[in-house]
Each structure stands twice: as C-alpha cells, then as structure tokens.
C-alpha cells in the first residue's frame with residue numbers, strides 16, 4: 001500500500017490517515033506497554049505513540065532503545081492530541097533507523113551557556129532556537145514583501161569597502177591586495193547612491209562592528225535592513241518606519257503562532273505594537289523626562305543614551321517611541337543639520353519597549369557638498385575615499401532620508417529573548433568565533 005511522506009507541520013491535513021515522516025528523536029519515555037517518542041523534523045515537534053500490542057516485538061524493543069537524536073522514518077496514523085501545543089500525534093506502526101546517535105551532548109537537563117554555545121551547531125535543534133529562527137525567517141520574508149509593495153528595489157551594497165560611515169573606532173580591517181579595506185559597518189552610503197539612481201532602495205545584508213562591548217544587545221556581525229529614499233524628508237521617513245515595524249509584528253502574529261506559543265510570548269502585548277502612530281519625543285524632551293525621573297544622577301544635555309536610559313523612555317510609553325533630533329556631537333557626519341538649532345541634527349532612533357531599546361537608527365541626510373566635506377574632515381576620515389559620496393551632492397542633490405533596522409534586535413524583541421545571541425544561528429560575539 002502507498003503511504004504518503006509528509007512533514008509534521010502538515011499533520012492537520014492527514015488526521016486518521018497513514019503517513020511516513022523522516023524524524024529525529026528529541027526525548028522519550030516508556031513503560032512495559034507503551035513508548036512515547038518526542039519527535040521533530042524541522043517543521044514542528046510532536047509525539048509518536050508506540051503501543052506494544054499493536055506492533056511487532058522488534059519494533060517495540062527498538063522504540064524503547066532508540067537514543068536521543070537518532071534519525072529514522074516512522075510510519076503510522078495521525079491523530080488529534082488536544083493536550084499538546086501542536087495538537088496532533090502519530091500512532092506509530094513501523095520504525096526504520098536512518099542514522100544512529102550515541103551520547104548526544106545536549107540532554108534534557110540544564111546546561112550552562114558556554115557549554116551550549118560550544119555546541120551551537122546542535123543547540124539549533126532545540127525548540128526555542130527553532131521558534132526564534134521561524135520568527136527571523138518571517139521578518140525577512142515580510143521585509144521583502146513590505147518594500148516591494150512600497151515600490152523599493154533591493155540594492156546590494158558591497159561588504160568590502162573603503163569607507164567608515166559609523167566612525168573609525170569599530171572597523172574590521174583587512175588587506176585588499178596592496179590597499180586597505182574594511183568589512184562594511186553599514187550599507188548606507190552606497191544605498192544613497194542607489195536612491196539617487198533608482199528613487200527608493202533597500203539593502204539587506206551582513207554588517208560588522210568590532211565593538212569591544214559585551215552586552216546582551218551587541219553582536220560583532222549582524223544583519224541590517226537599510227532603506228534609502230530620494231525626495232523625502234524626515235517626517236515621511238518616520239511614517240514608513242512605523243508602518244514597516246507594525247507590518248512585521250502583524251505578519252509574525254499571522255504566520256508564527258506556533259513559534260510564539262512555543263516561546264510563551266504574550267500575543268496581546270505584541271498586538272499593541274501594531275497600533276500607530278508611535279509616540280515621538282525630541283531629544284530635549286527625553287533628557288528632561290530622564291532628569292525628572294530622579295533615576296539618572298548627573299545626566300546632562302549632550303549625553304548619549306545607554307541601555308538604562310532607553311529602557312526608561314520606551315517603558316514610559318509602553319510602545320516603541322521615536323526620539324528625534326539628537327545633538328550633532330554624538331551622531332555621524334552625514335546627518336542633516338537642524339535648520340535653526342545648530343547643535344542638533346535631523347535624525348531619529350526608534351526605541352522598543354520591554355527593555356530592548358534602540359532597534360532603528362536613521363536620519364535625513366546632509367545635501368550640501370561643502371558642508372559634508374567639512375564634516376568628513378572633522379570626523380577624521382580621508383576625503384579622498386569619499387569623493388564618490390560627495391558626487392551624489394554635486395550632480396542633482398535632493399533631500400533624502402533613510403534608516404537602518406538591526407534584524408537581530410528586532411527578532412530579540414519580538415521573540416522576547418533575553419539575549420541577542422539567540423536571534424542568529426551562529427552569533428559572532430566578543431571572544432567567540434567557534435563554531
């Protein structure tokens with residue numbers, strides 16, 4: 001008799017039908033008469049039930065002996081199972097071992113983070129990591145959908161570059177034949193060239209920061225989405241940003257219900273984040289709020305915000321909040337100066353609530369080549385390397401704006417994870433490059 005091979009996730013379409021599934025064993029328990037096999041196939045997790053009286057003695061013996069992470073084919077009948085998250089189980093009739101597994105290092109007991117990070121290649125198989133990657137995948141998919149529907153084109157910025165948009169202290173240096181090169185910190189400057197060529201573009205690629213900081217929100221290698229729009233001022237860019245974030249949250253709610261359930265994430269809370277507009281406050285107002293709270297001794301106008309300040313501000317609103325127009329002295333060279341307040345630039349950071357802090361940084365861009373030339377020098381950058389960038393202002397300069405969303409910051413917030421390392425398969429962190 002022909003038995004269809006399916007994925008666990010499709011169980012709902014095969015209730016009371018006999019199917020074959022390629023699976024790994026994650027855990028098991030058994031008594032004299034019945035064995036419960038916890039199974040996964042990469043699409044979902046569910047239970048296989050092996051009843052002694054329904055299978056051959058060899059198969060029952062196999063079910064009792066099979067070791068964690070053994071791969072196998074199981075054949076059996078799908079049933080509803082209202083007690084599990086997933087809602088279905090398989091009553092197993094036959095098992096064929098595919099690959100043996102001995103002494104799998106990650107057992108159901110507790111392990112320390114370092115041990116788990118050393119076994120990241122295996123740890124990825126666990127439920128939480130599975131759920132995080134589902135959310136990451138959905139955010140990636142929905143990003144393409146959003147920008148395509150808004151008329152942007154995907155624009156690939158180079159990874160090997162000669163420029164340092166976000167400052168020179170965090171650069172990864174490498175040799176480029178007889179020249180110096182750096183791993184990209186941001187695709188923005190190239191995206192600006194893209195916007196002048198094609199109107200609305202977005203980059204989506206890996207970026208690198210040699211940050212010596214060991215925090216739960218910093219990675220050395222992270223992925224960034226950087227839209228850049230010609231003929232656009234800051235206010236309109238903020239509208240795109242909030243619609244983009246609300247769209248991502250809504251799509252995760254619509255398409256990742258199982259993952260959010262596995263994570264125990266509060267879906268009502270996430271629904272709040274689809275309500276627009278997000279509040280906007282100025283840097284000046286933010287400083288005042290922080291000072292009035294009495295929790296930030298010695299905080300003065302001009303200071304950059306760290307995690308505690310950002311946490312306070314976003315929790316104050318219980319919503320993502322835009323902080324706009326920071327002091328020029330703490331922001332990069334390319335931002336547009338404020339028309340009346342010479343000490344400010346036209347920019348915004350979007351701060352996520354629940355302690356997650358900055359997820360987006362963006363600005364309107366300076367359009368004047370003379371102004372930019374001075375800023376480039378002041379930033380200690382080599383003018384020669386930026387002539388191409390100044391050309392964008394010499395030949396038909398227009399008001400333009402853009403922003404960067406850190407993919408892993410977004411995933412960490414939406415999944416409710418403690419640490420950004422859980423938002424990327426193989427995190428690159430201070431002192432860790434294995435595996």
Ligand code: 4AD
Pocket residue numbers: 165166185186187188209211217218219220222224226227358359360361362363402403404405406407408409
């Ligand atoms: O604020 P940043 O440095 O801004 C830029 O790179 C601009 N060029 C973006 C633009 O306007 N096109 O970084 C943008 C975002 C941050 O808000 C954060 O989400 C993320 O990138 N990010 C990091 N994520 C993980 N680890 C790090 N070390 C990060 N640094 C920045």
Ligand code: MG
Pocket residue numbers: 349358360361
């Ligand atoms: Mg920033």
